[in-house]
Each structure stands twice: as C-alpha cells, then as structure tokens.
Amino acid sequence: MSNYLSFIRDKMMTEKDRKIPQIVILGLEGSGKSTVLNRLLFGTIAEGQPEQSTCFVNVKYGTTILSVIEAGEETARESPYFQDILGEIDGVVFVIDSQSNRHIEASFEYVFTLFDKIPQKTSILFLANKIDKPDAVPFPDLLQDPAFQIIMDDINRSVSIYPISAKTGETFYTAFDWIISRMTGRTPLREDVTPKRVIILQEGGVPAFDYTFDASSIEEHDSTLLGGLISALNIMATTIFESESVMDVVKLGAMKMIIRKVSGWSIVLFVGRDDSESKAQSLAEEILQAFIEERNRDPTKEMPKQVKYEILSKIPEIAIALDQEPIKDD
Numbered sequence: 001m002s003n004y005l006s007f008i009r010d011k012m013m014t015e016k017d018r019k020i021p022q023i024v025i026l027g028l029e030g031s032g033k034s035t036v037l038n039r040l041l042f043g044t045i046a047e048g049q050p051e052q053s054t055c056f057v058n059v060k061y062g063t064t065i066l067s068v069i070e071a072g073e074e075t076a077r078e079s080p081y082f083q084d085i086l087g088e089i090d091g092v093v094f095v096i097d098s099q100s101n102r103h104i105e106a107s108f109e110y111v112f113t114l115f116d117k118i119p120q121k122t123s124i125l126f127l128a129n130k131i132d133k134p135d136a137v138p139f140p141d142l143l144q145d146p147a148f149q150i151i152m153d154d155i156n157r158s159v160s161i162y163p164i165s166a167k168t169g170e171t172f173y174t175a176f177d178w179i180i181s182r183m184t185g186r187t188p189l190r191e192d193v194t195p196k197r198v199i200i201l202q203e204g205g206v207p208a209f210d211y212t213f214d215a216s217s218i219e220e221h222d223s224t225l226l227g228g229l230i231s232a233l234n235i236m237a238t239t240i241f242e243s244e245s246v247m248d249v250v251k252l253g254a255m256k257m258i259i260r261k262v263s264g265w266s267i268v269l270f271v272g273r274d275d276s277e278s279k280a281q282s283l284a285e286e287i288l289q290a291f292i293e294e295r296n297r298d299p300t301k302e303m304p305k306q307v308k309y310e311i312l313s314k315i316p317e318i319a320i321a322l323d324q325e326p327i328k329d330d
Helices: 002-017 033-042 073-078 080-086 101-117 139-143 146-152 172-184 223-239 277-297 305-312
Strands: 022-027 054-061 064-071 091-097 123-129 159-163 197-201 207-212 249-252 255-262 265-272
Touching (some): 022 033, 022 101, 033 054, 033 091, 033 172, 080 101, 091 101, 123 172, 197 223, 207 223, 223 255, 223 265, 255 277
Antiparallel strands (some): 197 265
C-alpha cells in the first residue's frame, strides 16, 4: 500500500503542473464513499466494494477533468504518504452516513482527527448521505450538531454541506458543482446546457408542470403521453430489472431527456444531445426543488405560464435561457 500511495503522490505532483483539480473523498466504512465515486464516474451506481482501500482515478465532470482519490479510514488516519497528499489537495469531500445520530457523531469524530491536517485554502464539502432512507436524521437537525457548528465557525475556511443520496442522485450534482466552482474559481459547466423543455410529473406519470423554453427549437408533444411513457419505463426499471432508481438519461435524436425523482415527483428536462449530463441533472434537481417548495406553500395554486416562469427564474442558469418576450397565460 505504501508503494501505491507513493505512486499516487508522485502522479498528483505531475497533474498539479497540468492544472488538473484534485479532490479526496473521505468517510467512515459504509458511509457511501464508493457509491459517490461510482456516480461521479458513471452517472449511476454499481454493486460491490473497491478491491483496495485507496482508489485513484481521473473523472470527467462535464468539461472539467478531476483527479479523485477515495481513501479508506485507516489509510487516511495513519499513512504518512497520505498526509503528504492531503496537504496538497484542492478539495476534500467528507461523506457522512446520516441514518442515525450515532453515525453522525462517529463521522464528526473521524473528521476532527484529520481536520488540522487539511490546509485552510482547501475547500471542504460535507455530504449528508442516505437521505433517501426513511430513518435518516432530518437535515436541519444535522446542521445544529455542535461539531458541525465548530467547523462552520472557522471563517478562514471554505466549507459547505449538502443533504444528498448517492444512490438516487438527489442533490448530488448540486453539491459537486459547489466544490468544483471553489476549486476552479469558476461556475462549472455554466454554458454547457441549453434547456429545451421541462415536464414535472406526479406519481403515475400525470403532468403537473410543462414549460417549453423555445417553441421554435422543439416540437411540443402531448405531455400526458410522454408522462405515461416515462412512468411505464420507470416501472419496468424497478420491476423487470429490479433497480431501486429510475432512469437517469435517455437519448432520442438530437435531444436528451434528463430524468430525476424526488419525494414522489419526477422531472424530465429536455436538453441538447451533446449537453453536459452532470450539469443538466443538477439543473433538473434545482427546478424540481423550486417547484416542490412552491407546491408545498399552496397545493391548490393554479400554475399558469407566468407562475411557471417565476418558478424557473429562481435558478440563475435557467433564468438566462427563458424567453424575454412578454408572458401570456396558457
């Protein structure tokens, strides 16, 4: 293992000269580190565990190439080679199992064994993972954890935390957008997605929201038929293929359908075939969250085009894609 870590350290020094952002993924055993890495690599998850406690790979995140190291608990705590790596890294991701207060407490104890070894210039992202589990600790409760409050009180550090599910992808790309923007000094992939249409579906595929950004570039089809098709395919994914997640991306002609599911709602974001999938997934999640927040405030509220426009305008990347012509109600 020491030879392998020495190789990683030397490889990182070479890639630092090439200005490749470097990130370390840390967490206790069972927290979901490997699932996080799989989703970064493949946009989905895979079964099984890594063959070794430390893994080094290059990952393409939209147009950005990242060097990613996933390190096991023992390696992170004890290896002098890893301490050298930690001192040169651009970003650190701590994966926290949020299934119980006991898991959270153990995770923060682990964090504090390494925290002083991370340079203050290094951006730190906490992922409160497994929010898809029914027994997950509510995110507001985690934010009030005294250990996390100590970390956030360090005004000299760039730190953030996101509730995510590495398994389903919920809020996953939004979180990684944050740390990559801090590491690279720019908003990642901002220009690489051109939304064409967005449809939000209730359980069973019933449309609740439909907005076309540029009617001249996309032919509108019956949203009920599209909703029924997507619902049927998702049912097939969960029954025939025994998958716990819905479809992620479907390529059709010159378009891609980016599909996410949160709290019983599904969103279908149509983008260009060559657009960044990771950024499109992040935008789809943000749109769906904005819609759910509005819906929760007033479930009986009508959704004319003006209201849809206002919901979409809450997301900066989406706002610049909206038609600037006067909005007429449906």
